[in-house]
Amino acid sequence: MLSRLVLTDYRNHAATTIVVAPGFVVLAGDNGAGKTNVLEAVSLLAPGRGLRRAALSAIARVEGGGGFGVAATLVSGDEVATGTLASAPERRIVRINGATATANALAERFSILWLTPAMDRLFVEPASERRRFLDRLVLALAPAHAHHAARYEAAMRQRNRLLADETPADPTWLGALEGAMGDHGAAIVAARRATVDALNDRLAGAPGGFARAGLTIDGGEEDDLARRLADGRRRDAAAGRTLVGPHRSDLVVTHLDKGQPAAISSTGEQKALLFGIVLAHAALVADRTGRPPILLLDEVAAHLDPHRRAALFDALSGVGQVWMTGTEAALFAGLPGTAVQFHVDAGRISRH
Template sequence: MIRRLVLTDVRSHADLALTPEPGFVILTGPNGAGKTNVLEAVSLLAPGRGLRRAALSEIARRNGPGGFGVAATLGDATELATGTLAAAPERRVVRFNGAAGAANTLAQWLSVLWLTPAMDRLFVEPASERRRFLDRLTLALSPGHALETTRYEAAMRARNKLLAEPAPDRDWLSALEAQMAQHGAAIAAARSETVATLSERLAQETGGDFPRAHLVLEGWAGDAAALLHALASGRGRDAAAGRTLTGPHRADLAVRHVDKQIPAAQASTGEQKALLLGIVLAHAALVGERRGQPPILLLDEVAAHLDPARRAALFDRLAGHAQVWMTGTEPALFAAIDDRATRIALG
């Protein structure tokens, strides 16, 4: 969990220091007070581009010096920091206990999951959005997943560029495809394990206030040899398309509403939100069991559109988690949470 969080020139916050306790951390205030900005800062302590997927230069405070910083002290006294310098606004800097490190290795120290209002349409969005969601779930269980994904995508970009040349170097193509096969197989295996394990856990849940979901990984699945063969035999097709048409980057996460036996995309808006919440809660419990370190949960405006009964059920389910950050415009939304919560008013 995070014991101390310091934001410097992050979005609307020139200088903000928070000392959250374990359990619920509730941020309230009017629209524009910077509540989501705080959650975004915490999300940057994990690999990737954070909950808004914003360019680094957009995170730096407008009219500020140009860079930004997010620093956190964890419960075991580990110091994590990330941000940018004014001279290089799109180059991310990461430090562990003062020493320079790589963003992909942040997952070894901290697991962070989030839900935002923009994710309410996850099941009807393009497959790429569900892949990102699945990769965050996978990363929390397999910290090395970020590095495998980064290397796969880098090799794929290089292969696509090479295929666009009139006479691409076949040996270089083979080398890039070997890299894609190695990392692609690792990505597929980690995703498959996450989906299978999470589906099994969801199937064991009975009753409750959140509908049960069943998860299936669709699209390409195979080992390194199968992917290598597919890439080598598909060069002409991929060159004509201008992109790689085979591999784990084409996978999709299919979700069904178990009780109604319908695809999640056909459920009502409220049911889709409840399905998503149920998946995240089950996954958080799974991460805690597997890693001995439950993830930090960031829930942006999660209570606003839930009825009182489901809101109370959500708080009950979250009560055992190490640290849950939630935002809302009205403190009354969180009245059912006892006094042990850290309550922070912004704006």
């Protein structure tokens, strides 16, 4: 969990400090007050570009000095660490207990997963969005997944540039890049498959309350990828991109109780399927690592009736630290008394 969060020149937060506890953390306030900015800051402690996927330069406060800082005190059992993220201005700088660390180092200490209103369309968006969602699930169980994904993407970009060059590429160099893609691609595929299998086991026995999802991976699991890449150089050069590999796969989700694809389910059913996946994943991470993930749920209660809100809050109880935002504090009246609630107004935060 996080016990303390400090934002400096972060979007509309000039200097914000939040002290929280285990369980529920609620941020309530008007649209544009800065609630989601806080969740985004927490999400940037995980590998990647956060829940908005924004450029670092777009995050720094307009009236600030061009950079920003996020400092978090992390508590795991008896261990307490301080993680710091800063930008200068387009370079991501990570420190743990004052020592410079890699961008992915914090993922070894805790995991973060989020749901935002934009993700309500996950099942009808392009396959890249579902791959990104799946990879965040994988990362919580296999922190090395970020390394393999980064190395695979880097090798693929270099290969694509070589194939696009009018000068014939050195076949030895191409072979080395394709070998790296094959090795890292195999690790990516194995980690994704293991996560999907474990989630399916968990979802099959999930209690009622949320739609049950079935997960499969479609495509991208080619055998002997390095050879297939070598054989497809002419084809990929003509296409201007690499046409085989795990970057082409898709996460296919089925509404098990109705036996239909999530893509043709109702909006409410799609949201329920997402909730079910996230809750199953949180329980899986807690069982495997002993550390429940931090959940960031943006505007999660806005379109739920009181009965479904109560069911959601009940399901979230005990799964770890859960950060939620909403425009009205009344939306969270059903939470236990231990919930920590804040009011957000124009980048200023006060305790309820």
